[in-house]
Amino acid sequence: MIRAIAAIFVGLATAMFVVTVLGQLKLSMYPLPEGTDMKDVAAMGVYLAEAPVGYHLLSLFAYCLAALLGGLGACSMAKENPPFFSFVVGGAVLMYVSKALREVDYPVWFNAASVIGIVSAIALSVVLANRLGFNNPSQSPLASE
Secondary structure: HHHHHHHHHHHHHHHHHHHHHHHHHHHHHOOOOOOOOOHHHHHHHHHHHHHHHHHHHHHHHHHHHHHHHHHHHHHHHHOOHHHHHHHHHHHHHHHHHHHHHHOOOOHHHHHHHHHHHHHHHHHHHHHHHHOOOOHHHHHHHHHHH
């Protein structure tokens, strides 16, 4: 039980790390206009309507990679039931992204691509976890005791 809870926290921490690092990279490549407050929803809506496609693609990549690596991180620690852990972590990423999509007007293509990309990343996480043997409790460090 403790291992499962810790696995979810590891997966969520991995996902948050990926989104944070790639978000900083995105802002260094595409800086906000001078004086723009990221907490001002109206100002961010104006900026996102005019933002370059590369800005949106980096956001999309960050969300998909967060769902993939977060799910794999949780599965690697849990060592069993990869679909459950991938769905929990990927679902948390999807909830985070859907909240962001509701708050600010992103382009329609970005909304659709985000949902499709994250769901695909969750499925890929399950497939990779099974291929890497993360569904085998005998590989757990506790199994040798």
